[in-house]
Amino acid sequence: AQSVTQLDSHVSVSEGTPVLLRCNYSSSYSPSLFWYVQHPNKGLQLLLKYTSAATLVKGINGFEAEFKKSETSFHLTKPSAHMSDAAEYFCVVSEWSSNTGKLIFGQGTTLQVKP
Amino acid sequence: KAGVTQTPRYLIKTRGQQVTLSCSPISGHRSVSWYQQTPGQGLQFLFEYFSETQRNKGNFPGRFSGRQFSNSRSEMNVSTLELGDSALYLCASRGSGESDQETQYFGPGTRLLVL
Numbered sequence: 001a002q003s004v005t006q007l008d009s010h011v012s013v014s015e016g017t018p019v020l021l022r023c024n025y026s027s028s029y030s031p032s033l034f035w036y037v038q039h040p041n042k043g044l045q046l047l048l049k050y051t052s053a054a055t056l057v058k059g060i061n062g063f064e065a066e067f068k069k070s071e072t073s074f075h076l077t078k079p080s081a082h083m084s085d086a087a088e089y090f091c092v093v094s095e096w097s098s099n100t101g102k103l104i105f106g107q108g109t110t111l112q113v114k115p
Numbered sequence: 116k117a118g119v120t121q122t123p124r125y126l127i128k129t130r131g132q133q134v135t136l137s138c139s140p141i142s143g144h145r146s147v148s149w150y151q152q153t154p155g156q157g158l159q160f161l162f163e164y165f166s167e168t169q170r171n172k173g174n175f176p177g178r179f180s181g182r183q184f185s186n187s188r189s190e191m192n193v194s195t196l197e198l199g200d201s202a203l204y205l206c207a208s209r210g211s212g213e214s215d216q217e218t219q220y221f222g223p224g225t226r227l228l229v230l
Contacts, residue, residue: 105158
């Protein structure tokens, strides 16, 4: 079975400093991985996805993630945090077979951005 | 393209009642999935519908049911509501193109409060 583990439940950074949100995955085959962001009282917005193409994936709003098979990791980074980045971030793996599937979510990381 | 829409956005019910939530997918998307988000359990998959057929089901009791119409709109029903059903219910749709078939796009959610 697929699973993801987000290593930090809460991360706090200062505005303008780098962001690192860590995610490890478990999968019996080459997975499709995603990062979603959820702002307060909103739905989930897709930040980026990895589907076995380039291992460094660029997403929206300056975020990127690197797929490292040897470390089973898919960490999310951003060079410089902005106040509007404060939100909850979910690392997600897709469990897919026979043209149907579901998303399996990590427990989420709350990103706090201090002025 | 318009995104995924969900109605109503907020709902208050009492124990024992039933509730129906509605979801309209992105135009052209034929798959609709439902997820439940609670502080304790996080985001959990409920079920997926494709072309009016349930393709996949999560580990929820039979009180949770759904259906999909010929225009791909979907409804989710919860009967005999319990306090623990209070949650944010998220609907997601996905396309069927090979490059995008595992990517799900989420609506804003329906927040259900059971008293």
